Amino acid sequence: MTASSKSLYAVAARPGPALAGPGGRPGRPAGSAEGIVSSLSSRAATPPLLAVRDVRIRHAPTGRELVRGVSFDLAPGRVVGIVGESGSGKTLTCRAALGILPRHLELSGGSIVLAGEDVTTFDEDRWTRERGSTLAAVFQDPASYLNPSLPVGSQVAEVLRVKTGLRRREARSRTLELFASVHLRDPDVVYGQYPFELSGGMLQRVLIAAAVSAGPRILVADEATTALDVTVQAEILDLLADLREGSGLSLVVVSHDLAVVAQLCDEVLVMRHGEVVEQGQTDRVLHRPEHEYTRLLLAEHDQFGLDRVLEGRAS
Numbered sequence: 001m002t003a004s005s006k007s008l009y010a011v012a013a014r015p016g017p018a019l020a021g022p023g024g025r026p027g028r029p030a031g032s033a034e035g036i037v038s039s040l041s042s043r044a045a046t047p048p049l050l051a052v053r054d055v056r057i058r059h060a061p062t063g064r065e066l067v068r069g070v071s072f073d074l075a076p077g078r079v080v081g082i083v084g085e086s087g088s089g090k091t092l093t094c095r096a097a098l099g100i101l102p103r104h105l106e107l108s109g110g111s112i113v114l115a116g117e118d119v120t121t122f123d124e125d126r127w128t129r130e131r132g133s134t135l136a137a138v139f140q141d142p143a144s145y146l147n148p149s150l151p152v153g154s155q156v157a158e159v160l161r162v163k164t165g166l167r168r169r170e171a172r173s174r175t176l177e178l179f180a181s182v183h184l185r186d187p188d189v190v191y192g193q194y195p196f197e198l199s200g201g202m203l204q205r206v207l208i209a210a211a212v213s214a215g216p217r218i219l220v221a222d223e224a225t226t227a228l229d230v231t232v233q234a235e236i237l238d239l240l241a242d243l244r245e246g247s248g249l250s251l252v253v254v255s256h257d258l259a260v261v262a263q264l265c266d267e268v269l270v271m272r273h274g275e276v277v278e279q280g281q282t283d284r285v286l287h288r289p290e291h292e293y294t295r296l297l298l299a300e301h302d303q304f305g306l307d308r309v310l311e312g313r314a315s
């Protein structure tokens with residue numbers, strides 16, 4: 001992403017998706033049109049907030065396809081996970097849904113429907129309106145989305161003023177509420193602190209507060225806990241689960257770590273080399289993986305950590 005787009009305002013101004021796909025049968029990607037249609041009909045009562053269909057992303061200068069045929073639905077209040085090794089296409093898939101594909105990359109096939117509307121019809125003004133209010137995102141490395149020379153509270157308040165039209169005093173008080181809601185202790189103190197004074201976990205909470213400040217329906221969390229130590233990572237995952245429970249937020253959670261996905265997600269896509277190799281209910285994928293690569297991911301994972309997560313889900 002460009003330096004100018006990598007700002008707190010840009011983060012809050014970015015939206016995202018979810019999935020419902022059948023299990024990956026050997027020899028065919030689980031996100032096949034047939035599987036998606038049967039999955040959709042079983043949930044016909046709840047139209048997806050985000051419907052990603054057979055999405056393909058191409059590097060325009062070379063014609064190389066970086067993402068090939070990703071499909072999923074995100075229903076209200078659901079959590080879809082995308083897992084896979086580095087370079088498998090997780091981030092680009094999310095960026096396509098957020099309307100922030102890097103330069104030279106283009107949606108070369110398929111469709112993305114956000115709240116019933118095809119996003120390919122959106123111009124930049126429309127994206128600006130949707131980001132923050134319909135969907136938002138948080139990424140790894142929260143510090144890089146904040147201005148180091150301004151207190152974090154005033155940066156979030158500024159996002160609120162721009163996105164919701166609140167006046168200065170109201171924006172300050174709403175920011176303090178948001179800080180409390182993301183479990184930042186002493187919101188008043190944090191409000192006046194600079195990014196360098198906060199830990200990685202606190203910075204990510206600030207970013208989450210900014211992302212949800214305009215009440216989006218979808219939050220994309222792309223490796224949002226990757227840089228954090230295990231305890232803080234668990235706290236941020238709990239926070240995301242709280243947001244889902246408390247406000248019915250739908251989440252797309254991207255991680256290379258199966259344990260992260262296992263804790264939060266209803267459904268999971270396993271990606272490799274730009275393709276979905278397996279897709280289905282998280283419990284099914286974790287307990288009865290059908291694709292060799294999913295089995296490899298499970299086997300490679302720290303056994304203790306994943307076993308604990310699986311026990312937790314079973315109880």
Ligand SMILES: Nc1ncnc2c1ncn2[C@@H]1O[C@H](COP(=O)(O)OP(=O)(O)OP(=O)(O)O)[C@@H](O)[C@H]1O
Binds near residue numbers: 089090
């Ligand atoms: N701006 C870009 N220009 C050209 N190729 C790119 C660009 N961004 C990503 N790619 C390529 O697209 C493929 C998918 O990248 P993507 O970032 O989606 O992977 P990922 O699964 O999110 O990996 P990671 O976990 O490392 O972020 C990779 O081969 C990557 O090198």
